[in-house]
Amino acid sequence: MIQEKLTQLTSLFQDLERALIAYSGGVDSTLVAKIAYDVLGDRALAITAVSPSLLPEELEEASLQAAVIGIKHELIETQEMDNPNYTSNPTNRCYFCKSELHDTLKPLAIARGYPYVVDGVNADDLQDYRPGIQAAKERGARSPLAELGITKMEVREISRYLGLTWWDKPAQPCLSSRFPYGEEITVAKLQRVGRAEIYLRQLGYQNLRVRSFGDTAKIELPSEQIQEFILKVNLPELVSKFKELGFLYVTLDLEGYRSGKLNQVLSLSK
Incomplete structure (x- = not known):
């Protein structure tokens, strides 16, 4: 095939x-x-x-x-x-x-x-x-x-x-997809989200999203990684890093990562 x-x-x-x-x-x-x-x-x-x-x-x-x-x-x-x-x-x-x-x-x-x-x-x-x-x-x-x-x-x-070593590279759509519809997109906000995701990748987590809701960052990880993340990551250090980037609050989405999650509001509005 x-x-x-x-x-x-x-x-x-x-x-x-x-x-x-x-x-x-x-x-x-x-x-x-x-x-x-x-x-x-x-x-x-x-x-x-x-x-x-x-x-x-x-x-x-x-x-x-x-x-x-x-x-x-x-x-x-x-x-x-x-x-x-x-x-x-x-x-x-x-x-x-x-x-x-x-x-x-x-x-x-x-x-x-x-x-x-x-x-x-x-x-x-x-x-x-x-x-x-x-x-x-x-x-x-x-x-x-x-x-x-x-x-x-x-x-x-x-x-x-074909031997392409990046065959399993996580999907990385445009950073604007990290914001709920209606929230204004600015260069500063795009950079803030991008840097937050890079920080988490440096901790060893590749398939993830950092959604931005105003001054709140919501971290999405695959559901099977959530428990390990909570136990393994230095959470106070993480929060401090996110605040350095400009977020006031940091949360973890307990439902887990799902591509296109912010689109669910579209079906609810129908």
């Missing part, structure tokens, strides 16, 4: 001939970049959008992974923070983020002679509330993983099959 999906993915890129990849450094877009480079060579270009919602550490990882793959990698700056439709954090915030991204990438692709902008949206993403997917589609972007029905699990399996 994995080899079949890989063959289909390879065939798709052979048909594209040239492709510009919207490359975040996540496991999905990195697999897309890998296959694009293997098939197209110098006719593939990976571009990473740099903004306050991307931590420097994430950008460094993306650059290192691109170097390992061999694909040409460039950076562009996006200005979503200048758009009040984005910073006011409405329920369709992601639409304005992806609009800014693809409104920046598409003219660049045309100017460079790339007929397609390709992203890393996978089949599972289509089952969640992702208004950004609509923005990308409206601007003609293609999503090879989703088109071929390749799920997140299959992305990881194919990546491992």
